[in-house]
Amino acid sequence: MANYKKRIQQAFNMKASSYDEYSVAQREVGRRMIERLDLLKFKPLNILDLGSGTGYLAELLLDKFPESNVTCLDLAENMLLKCREKTPNLNLIISDIENMPFRPASFDLIISSFTLHWCEEIEKIFYDVRKSLKGDGIFMFTTVGPNTLRELQEAYTYIDIEQHVNSFTDMHMYGDSLLKCGFDDPVMDVEEIIVEYSSFKGVLNSLKKTGANTVIGQEPSYISKKSYIELSNVYPKNNDNDKFPVTYEMIYGMSWNRVKKNIDNTGVIPIKKI
Numbered sequence: 609m610a611n612y613k614k615r616i617q618q619a620f621n622m623k624a625s626s627y628d629e630y631s632v633a634q635r636e637v638g639r640r641m642i643e644r645l646d647l648l649k650f651k652p653l654n655i656l657d658l659g660s661g662t663g664y665l666a667e668l669l670l671d672k673f674p675e676s677n678v679t680c681l682d683l684a685e686n687m688l689l690k691c692r693e694k695t696p697n698l699n700l701i702i703s704d705i706e707n708m709p710f711r712p713a714s715f716d717l718i719i720s721s722f723t724l725h726w727c728e729e730i731e732k733i734f735y736d737v738r739k740s741l742k743g744d745g746i747f748m749f750t751t752v753g754p755n756t757l758r759e760l761q762e763a764y765t766y767i768d769i770e771q772h773v774n775s776f777t778d779m780h781m782y783g784d785s786l787l788k789c790g791f792d793d794p795v796m797d798v799e800e801i802i803v804e805y806s807s808f809k810g811v812l813n814s815l816k817k818t819g820a821n822t823v824i825g826q827e828p829s830y831i832s833k834k835s836y837i838e839l840s841n842v843y844p845k846n847n848d849n850d851k852f853p854v855t856y857e858m859i860y861g862m863s864w865n866r867v868k869k870n871i872d873n874t875g876v877i878p879i880k881k882i
Contacts (some may be wrong), residue, residue: 612824613704616726617683620661623819624686629661630817632803633856634722637750638665641721642672644860647747652676652716656740658705658749659683659723663691666698669719677714683706684819706733710740717746724751725754725776726824734789741879743867747791752776753798753857760811760854763843767835774824779859791863799858804851 620627642665653676657666669678679699682688688700703709704725705720706729718737721864727733737747757773764772779796786794805811812831815821831839 616819616822616824619819619822620682620684621686623817624662624684624690625709626817627687627690629663630814631661631664632814633801633854634661634818635664636801636803637721637856637858638668639718641665641748641860642668644748644862645672650716650746652746653743654715654717655679655717656681656710656718656793658708658718658720658737659726660691661687661722661746663688663695665719666691667695670695670697681708706828708733708736708740709837710736713742713745715745716741716742717748719747720749720751722752724749724782725774730777731781731785733791734785734791738865740836741865743865745865746862747786747865748860748862749782750861751782753859754778755800755855757815757858758855759844759852763839766842767838768865770835771823773821777858779861780858782861786861786863790865794863795860796861798831798860801856801858804846804849805854805857806851808843808852810835811843811864812853814854842874874878 631770651673655669655673655676655678657669657678657680660682663680666678666680669676675804677699679701680688680691681703683702683704688702691698691700696799696849705723706727709864718741724730724733741747754776756776764770779798783794783796786792803814805814843852845851
């Protein structure tokens with residue numbers, strides 16, 4: 609396992625106990641994903657939740673599809689233990705999303721939220737997802753786009769030139785990757801979700817307490833008291849209520865593993881050339 613993956617695994621293992629309390633945006637996006645499933649009018653029997661965390665989305669899926677078998681995959685064992693505490697009837701698998709251990713055509717629906725931005729080999733993931741889907745199965749995901757945490761990125765520019773926030777990929781790359789990997793009719797869109805906090809400490813806790821403060825490619829760093837005060841002073845606040853906003857640019861993607869129908873030409877009468 610790559611070093612950065614070990615750091616991500618460690619970060620989420622350490623924050624499993626505080627994740628549910630601080631994952632405001634994650635829960636809201638989970639609810640919105642379930643609302644989008646309402647439009648599809650189908651009842652999947654086997655569902656896979658990739659990067660399930662503590663299982664909030666899996667709980668919503670079981671509420672919506674009580675007859676389904678839901679499998680949760682996550683890199684962090686402690687996150688999955690929280691899943692088991694809350695919902696004992698989930699199938700739990702500790703694994704890296706970039707090395708999925710499933711047989712072909714195993715699932716009717718594969719869903720993932722707030723996970724893909726931690727991954728490097730997106731096309732490999734999409735290929736494996738398509739392989740793991742049954743014919744006409746659906747892949748639905750959310751991830752974060754480039755404007756995510758823009759307020760924090762702006763504040764840090766007043767402090768130094770180092771990278772303190774991960775770089776995030778835009779929507780078009782994900783759509784192109786779906787097509788390259790054989791998915792049909794990808795549907796992509798973007799919306800912004802803004803969560804506001806009464807203090808700068810609340811902003812940092814929303815990242816630190818969910819394990820989301822890991823910067824890929826960098827060693828862990830700590831904010832000095834001086835930098836903390838400076839960041840708090842320059843952080844762009846909402847002028848209407850003096851609160852500290854945190855923006856999430858949410859990318860929504862959905863596509864199908866369409867069954868390719870073979871055309872039988874045995875009964876076709878050839879047209880005579882004129």
